[in-house]
Amino acid sequence: MSAELGLLSLLLALGCALLQSYAAFRNDEGGAALALSAARAHAVATLASFLFLLAAFAASDFSVASVVANSHSTKPIFYKIAAGWGNHEGSMLLWALLLAVYGAFFAQAQGKQTRDGRFAVGVLGLLSVGVLAFITLASNPFWRQIPAAVDGRGLNPLLQDIGLIIHPPMLYLGYVGFAVPFAMAVGALAKGNIDAEWAKRARPWMLIAWGFLTWGIALGSWWAYRELGWGGYWFWDPVENASLLPWLVGAALVHSTLVLERRGGFPGWTALLAIVTFSLSLIGTFIVRSGLLTSVHAFAVDPERGLAILAYLVIAIGSALVLFARRARSFEADIHFTPASREAMVLINNLVMSSAAAAVFLGTLYPLFIDAIGAAPLSVGAPFFASTAVPLFIIGMAAMGLAPLAVWRKGTLMQALGQSRFALGIALAGIALTIALKPGSILGPLAVGASLWVGAGMITHSVKRRNMRWTGDQWAMVLGHVGLAIAALGMAATALFSTEVSQAVSPGDVVRLGKVEARFDGITGIRGPNFSAEQAQISILDEAGKATRTLYPERRFYPASNMPTTEAALASTIFGDLHVTISALTEKEGEKTVIKGWAVRLFNRPLISWIWVGAAMTGLGSLVGGFGPAWRRRRQKMVTPVQSHGAS
Amino acid sequence: MIVLAMVMLGAAANAQEKPLDDPAQESRALDLFKELRCPTCIAQSIHDSNADIAVDLRSIVREQIAQGHSNAQIREFLVLRYGDVILLRPPVNPTTLPLWLGPWFIFIFGGIIFFFVLRKHSVKAD
Numbered sequence: 219m220s221a222e223l224g225l226l227s228l229l230l231a232l233g234c235a236l237l238q239s240y241a242a243f244r245n246d247e248g249g250a251a252l253a254l255s256a257a258r259a260h261a262v263a264t265l266a267s268f269l270f271l272l273a274a275f276a277a278s279d280f281s282v283a284s285v286v287a288n289s290h291s292t293k294p295i296f297y298k299i300a301a302g303w304g305n306h307e308g309s310m311l312l313w314a315l316l317l318a319v320y321g322a323f324f325a326q327a328q329g330k331q332t333r334d335g336r337f338a339v340g341v342l343g344l345l346s347v348g349v350l351a352f353i354t355l356a357s358n359p360f361w362r363q364i365p366a367a368v369d370g371r372g373l374n375p376l377l378q379d380i381g382l383i384i385h386p387p388m389l390y391l392g393y394v395g396f397a398v399p400f401a402m403a404v405g406a407l408a409k410g411n412i413d414a415e416w417a418k419r420a421r422p423w424m425l426i427a428w429g430f431l432t433w434g435i436a437l438g439s440w441w442a443y444r445e446l447g448w449g450g451y452w453f454w455d456p457v458e459n460a461s462l463l464p465w466l467v468g469a470a471l472v473h474s475t476l477v478l479e480r481r482g483g484f485p486g487w488t489a490l491l492a493i494v495t496f497s498l499s500l501i502g503t504f505i506v507r508s509g510l511l512t513s514v515h516a517f518a519v520d521p522e523r524g525l526a527i528l529a530y531l532v533i534a535i536g537s538a539l540v541l542f543a544r545r546a547r548s549f550e551a552d553i554h555f556t557p558a559s560r561e562a563m564v565l566i567n568n569l570v571m572s573s574a575a576a577a578v579f580l581g582t583l584y585p586l587f588i589d590a591i592g593a594a595p596l597s598v599g600a601p602f603f604a605s606t607a608v609p610l611f612i613i614g615m616a617a618m619g620l621a622p623l624a625v626w627r628k629g630t631l632m633q634a635l636g637q638s639r640f641a642l643g644i645a646l647a648g649i650a651l652t653i654a655l656k657p658g659s660i661l662g663p664l665a666v667g668a669s670l671w672v673g674a675g676m677i678t679h680s681v682k683r684r685n686m687r688w689t690g691d692q693w694a695m696v697l698g699h700v701g702l703a704i705a706a707l708g709m710a711a712t713a714l715f716s717t718e719v720s721q722a723v724s725p726g727d728v729v730r731l732g733k734v735e736a737r738f739d740g741i742t743g744i745r746g747p748n749f750s751a752e753q754a755q756i757s758i759l760d761e762a763g764k765a766t767r768t769l770y771p772e773r774r775f776y777p778a779s780n781m782p783t784t785e786a787a788l789a790s791t792i793f794g795d796l797h798v799t800i801s802a803l804t805e806k807e808g809e810k811t812v813i814k815g816w817a818v819r820l821f822n823r824p825l826i827s828w829i830w831v832g833a834a835m836t837g838l839g840s841l842v843g844g845f846g847p848a849w850r851r852r853r854q855k856m857v858t859p860v861q862s863h864g865a866s
Numbered sequence: 867m868i869v870l871a872m873v874m875l876g877a878a879a880n881a882q883e884k885p886l887d888d889p890a891q892e893s894r895a896l897d898l899f900k901e902l903r904c905p906t907c908i909a910q911s912i913h914d915s916n917a918d919i920a921v922d923l924r925s926i927v928r929e930q931i932a933q934g935h936s937n938a939q940i941r942e943f944l945v946l947r948y949g950d951v952i953l954l955r956p957p958v959n960p961t962t963l964p965l966w967l968g969p970w971f972i973f974i975f976g977g978i979i980f981f982f983v984l985r986k987h988s989v990k991a992d
Contacts (some may be wrong), residue, residue: 448914455909483987554987562984569976577969584956584965593961597903599911599954606969718896720885801916 221282224270225360227263228311231318232350234260238321239343242329242336245409250336254325257339260346261322264315268302271311271359275302281366284308284359290370290778292748293378300383307359309386313503314349316387316394321346324398327848328419334402334410335419341401348530356523371778378748378776381441385434389461392431393499396464398423399471400496403489404538407545412489417479420492422844424475425694428468429840435461436833444786449718449797449821451829454600459582460502463575467495470571472840473564476691480626483561485549486542487568493542497535498575504531559629563621570614577606604713608661615668615706619645619675622695637682641674656714665710673703690846697839705832711794711825720819722803728759731820734796735759736769738818741800749776751785754800756818758789771798794824884928891931898927898937902944903954911954 238256241249274282276299278291288305289298303312321342329339353359402420406412438458443451452458471491477483504527555561581598588596623637635642648670652663676699683692719731723738730736739755751774757765769787776783789796803815886892899913904920912920912927923944930940944952956962 446914450914453909453914552987555984556988557984561987565980565983569973569980572976573969573973576972580965580968584962588961594949595951596956596962597951597954598956598965599901599903599909601901601955602965605955606966610969610973722884 220270220273221279221360221362224267224274227267227270228350228354231260231263231267232347232354234263235343235346235350239340239347242340242343245333245336250330253339254329257322257325261318264318268311268315271308272299272302275299278370280370281362281364283361283363286363286367286370288370290748292778294747297378303386304382307357310353310357311359312387313390313394314346314353316390317346317349317397320394320398332410334405337409338401338405341404342397345397345534348534352526352530356526379441379445381437381444385437385441388430388437389434392427392434393464393503395423395427395430396468396496396499399492400538403492404541407489407541412485412549414479414482417475421472421475421479422847424468424472425840425844428472429837429844431465431468432833432837432840435465436830436837440830444788449823451826454603456582459578460505462578464495464498464502466571466575466578467491467498470568471495473567477561477564481553481561482551483553485551486546489546490542493538500531500534555627556629558624558631558634560621560624560626563617563624566617567614570610574607574610577603577610608665612664612668615672618699619671622679623675637678638675640678641671644674645671652714659714662710662714665706669703669707669710672699676700690843694839694843697842698836701832701835701839704835705829708825708828708832712823715824716822718819718821720817722815722817724815729818729820731822734820734822736798736820741816748778749774751775754816756798758796769798771800773800773802790827792827794822795826797821797823886928886932895928895931898940899924901954903952905948905952
């Protein structure tokens with residue numbers, strides 16, 4: 219039953235989304251009130267549809283095609299439910315749900331007062347109509363399969379991990395969140411004005427989206443680090459790159475909007491960034507889902523789905539860009555600033571972020587392009603990105619350290635540098651120390667110096683303002699920038715000083731990696747809810763040869779998908795991780811593959827957890843900046859009428 | 867990411883691998899592994915893959931390093947067998963010029979616009 223109810227809710231949501239757009243585009247007070255009601259109903263109906271889908275997954279209803287394809291009766295209940303959004307159809311529905319929810323909140327907050335706000339509600343409704351129609355017609359998670367299957371075909375066991383359960387919703391909260399500034403930009407281009415007042419309204423939405431996107435990307439990388447068993451945290455594969463693109467351009471957007479809010483500067487450019495950021499989010503979600511990026515030919519496998527996606531992208535992005543081209547010239551701002559002012563620093567940020575996005579974009583799509591023109595195939599991997607994006611980031615961070623100390627409008631280089639003496643000293647010391655520890659490298663020491671420069675600059679800035687009341691924006695900048703400095707330091711240290719060893723072992727053997735001694739004590743077979751595993755016991759020894767810590771890496775086997783996976787074991791401290799995996803050494807004996815022994819692989823990853831701590835902080839800063847204005851309004855409201863409740 | 871993960875772990879078997887005795891040579895080998903693509907994987911280096919072919923390529927690289935070949939010679943040898951697709955850092959040639967120069971073109975072109983914006987909007991500092 220729940221599949222039919224889900225489908226019914228989905229159709230209801232589609233109707234409400236249509237009504238939302240229609241009412242909002244009427245562009246009067248009555249229309250706005252109707253649009254708000256429709257937006258709420260649209261969000262509730264989509265939520266109901268999503269919950270009915272989860273119910274079908276929870277109940278393992280193997281007469282529903284998407285449950286059969288993505289679940290299995292032996293999965294723990296928690297993972298059964300999570301499988302509801304861990305697949306193509308379900309994740310599309312989650313996307314639609316988040317869009318509807320953002321739309322309802324936006325309609326509530328800003329859908330009445332202004333003409334451009336009302337228009338934006340209509341645009342959000344139209345975006346929903348497209349996605350919901352696509353889900354209903356070409357990507358329906360509620361399709362029945364008759365006769366019902368006996369059991370599901372499982373889900374990739376790698377996805378049976380907490381990191382990957384929260385990763386997609388978080389990432390989508392980011393992607394979809396950029397629909398709001400996109401719709402607001404389109405609304406303002408069509409019916410209003412892109413100015414400081416617009417920026418004040420739009421910036422919180424951008425910060426919320428960017429904060430969630432940061433968390434989503436960080437969660438994905440944390441999952442890859444623990445689950446893929448190669449001690450790496452970022453692989454530069456097309457799917458990861460696709461999520462990085464809106465992050466980079468979104469970072470440019472939140473900064474240029476700041477200048478728009480404070481000084482009224484760069485209105486056209488900011489509107490363009492808002493459009494491009496959401497366009498890249500759309501491309502990130504849909505092109506990845508269509509399979510175009512992982513294989514050029516996947517598009518042709520399901521031409522119906524591929525063409526529908528393409529049409530949606532062309533209409534949404536194309537019409538926004540056409541509108542921009544027609545109207546952008548009318549937003550000219552006449553502001554003045556010096557080459558070392560805060561405004562100029564923001565422009566450098568925008569320049570670096572755009573160039574880095576171009577590097578990621580080119581690196582991701584160039585092999586496809588080469589393939590399409592029939593030239594000899596080539597690969598673009600980590601070494602390419604390291605030698606193009608990393609120097610750009612270092613340039614960006616040089617400006618980033620200076621920016622908070624540069625004053626608006628009339629900043630001079632001497633003034634900003636004068637405030638940065640402490641940061642400059644720390645950064646130079648860091649560069650010197652890194653060169654001493656690792657002679658011969660260039661980018662690494664510069665990256666360490668840039669991180670320290672940004673971090674120390676923020677300390678100077680915060681100390682200077684310790685007696686002032688900090689706004690949400692202030693927290694956003696300090697947390698965001700310090701977090702980025704911490705993450706960048708973690709990345710630099712990991713890249714510079716990582717070591718690894720892999721060795722075949724028998725019980726009692728000791729593997730040495732630098733100062734670390736790890737003893738392989740043996741293997742025991744264990745049984746999980748839906749897998750069996752060989753679990754190794756590995757003791758980390760101190761100088762006296764006594765075990766100080768015991769780690770249990772596993773090699774799991776999931777019969778449902780006939781697939782072995784590696785479960786790394788981690789000994790994590792703030793100074794670094796010891797990452798341990800095991801693999802079976804096998805040999806073919808006739809038809810059979812038999813396990814002949816075991817190999818232990820040790821990775822020493824200095825400061826690697828700083829990457830996620832820093833990213834978490836950056837995301838938090840952005841969210842504080844985004845939710846700050848709403849919290850403040852709420853507190854003021856509560857304080858005035860009811861004094862006793864004001865303290866909360 | 868999902869497809870990638872499946873391909874990465876798809877191959878269960880891995881033959882015995884012995885690191886090179888000389889730590890300097892082994893560390894050279896590890897660095898080289900990270901620059902070479904596993905031909906059957908989607909976006910993985912042979913350092914990061916357990917596929918049979920990655921295991922084979924690792925032992926070929928180690929062998930050649932032990933025989934005293936330079937990194938350039940080893941790359942050349944592998945490109946002859948597999949083509950440029952084996953290199954994760956694409957070679958700089960006319961076909962890849964747009965790839966290598968594109969980001970810097972944007973950076974410099976953007977920098978020129980930045981310069982004009984500054985001139986147009988400039989104000990004298992106090």
